[in-house]
Amino acid sequence: MSSVNSNDVHRIFEMLDKNGDGLVSLDELKWLLEKIGFHSSLDELESSMGKTTLDLMDFSFFYDTIIKSDINESKATLEGNDVDSELVEAFKVYDLDGDGFISCEELQSVLSRLGLWNEQDGRDCKSMINVYDSNSDGVLDFEEFKNMMLPAKS
Structure with a gap:
C-alpha cells in the first residue's frame, strides 16, 4: 500500500x-x-x-x-518485540466482517471512509493486496497484513 x-x-x-x-x-x-x-x-x-x-x-x-x-x-x-497487539487492533479496523481476512472490498471501504480512496485515481485494490498476498488467495491474513505494515528489515 x-x-x-x-x-x-x-x-x-x-x-x-x-x-x-x-x-x-x-x-x-x-x-x-x-x-x-x-x-x-x-x-x-x-x-x-x-x-x-x-x-x-x-x-x-x-x-x-x-x-x-x-x-x-x-x-x-x-x-x-511487542508489535502484534497493536497490529491486531489495526487489522480489526480493516477486517470489517471479522472473518480473519481483509478482502479487496474491505480495504476499499476503509480507505474510502478515511478519504484515501478515489476511483478516479486509477488504483486497483486487488493489485494492492496482491503485493502482500503471499499465498495468492486474494485476501490478506494477519501475517500478510503484518508484512505489509512493518518496514522491511535491512
Missing part, C-alpha cells in the same frame, strides 16, 4: 470539513481518530492541540506529528 501523500491529507481535510469553512473542528477530528482506532475525549484533544479548530496547515502538521510518532513507536515496539 502506498503511503499517504499531501494530496491525500488535503482530501481527508476537505472530507472532514463538512461545512466548508476551511476549518476542522475537534469533533470532526475525534470522529476520524475513532475510525482509525484512537480514542480520546474532546478535552484531551483540546488540551493537546491548544485550540478548538484546525486549518489545513494545522491539520497537516498534526498528521505529520502522528505519523512520525507512530514510526518512532513502531521502532520502539519492534525493539521490544
Whole structure:
C-alpha cells in the first residue's frame, strides 16, 4: 500500500470539513481518530492541540506529528518485540466482517471512509493486496497484513 501523500491529507481535510469553512473542528477530528482506532475525549484533544479548530496547515502538521510518532513507536515496539497487539487492533479496523481476512472490498471501504480512496485515481485494490498476498488467495491474513505494515528489515 502506498503511503499517504499531501494530496491525500488535503482530501481527508476537505472530507472532514463538512461545512466548508476551511476549518476542522475537534469533533470532526475525534470522529476520524475513532475510525482509525484512537480514542480520546474532546478535552484531551483540546488540551493537546491548544485550540478548538484546525486549518489545513494545522491539520497537516498534526498528521505529520502522528505519523512520525507512530514510526518512532513502531521502532520502539519492534525493539521490544511487542508489535502484534497493536497490529491486531489495526487489522480489526480493516477486517470489517471479522472473518480473519481483509478482502479487496474491505480495504476499499476503509480507505474510502478515511478519504484515501478515489476511483478516479486509477488504483486497483486487488493489485494492492496482491503485493502482500503471499499465498495468492486474494485476501490478506494477519501475517500478510503484518508484512505489509512493518518496514522491511535491512
